Structures are given as C-alpha cells and as structure tokens.
Amino acid sequence: MNDNKIKISDGEDAENPRTAAGVKHIQASINANKGLVEKLSTRDVDVKDIVNAEEAADGSIIFSVN
Numbered sequence: 001m002n003d004n005k006i007k008i009s010d011g012e013d014a015e016n017p018r019t020a021a022g023v024k025h026i027q028a029s030i031n032a033n034k035g036l037v038e039k040l041s042t043r044d045v046d047v048k049d050i051v052n053a054e055e056a057a058d059g060s061i062i063f064s065v066n
Contacts, residue, residue: 005059005060005061006036006039006040006043006060006061006063007056007060007061007062007063008043008045008062008063008064008065009062009063009064009065010064010065017051017052018051018052023050023051023052026050026051026052026053027047027048027050030047030050030053031047040063045063045065049065049066050063050064050065051064051065051066052064
C-alpha cells in the first residue's frame with residue numbers, strides 16, 4: 001500500500017463509528033499486516049489509537065484515530 005493511499009483523520013469524523021469489538025477486529029487486522037504497521041508508525045500513528053477504517057472513493061484507506 002502506497003503512503004499516498006493512507007489518510008489519517010480524527011476519530012470524531014468517522015461516518016460509521018465501530019463497536020468496541022469492531023475496533024478490536026480492525027486493530028487485529030492492521031497488526032497482521034506488518035508493512036502497514038510500519039507505514040503508520042512513520043506517520044506517528046499507533047495501531048491501538050485507530051478506531052475505524054474506511055475506503056475512500058479514490059481507493060485510499062482512511063484511518064480514524066482517537
């Protein structure tokens with residue numbers, strides 16, 4: 001995944017807030033992708049702070065953080 005395909009937003013902007021179980025599932029999925037974890041880390045994003053992930057119209061992934 002290219003860095004330009006990753007967008008970070010405030011968790012309050014999420015269109016579809018996730019349940020606690022949903023957040024844990026998203027975080028587990030992200031943690032399973034070590035390359036993605038490294039890319040997020042270079043942008044000072046800790047996976048444990050991610051509360052949502054959505055695909056944007058342009059194909060990028062928007063990660064919402066607290």
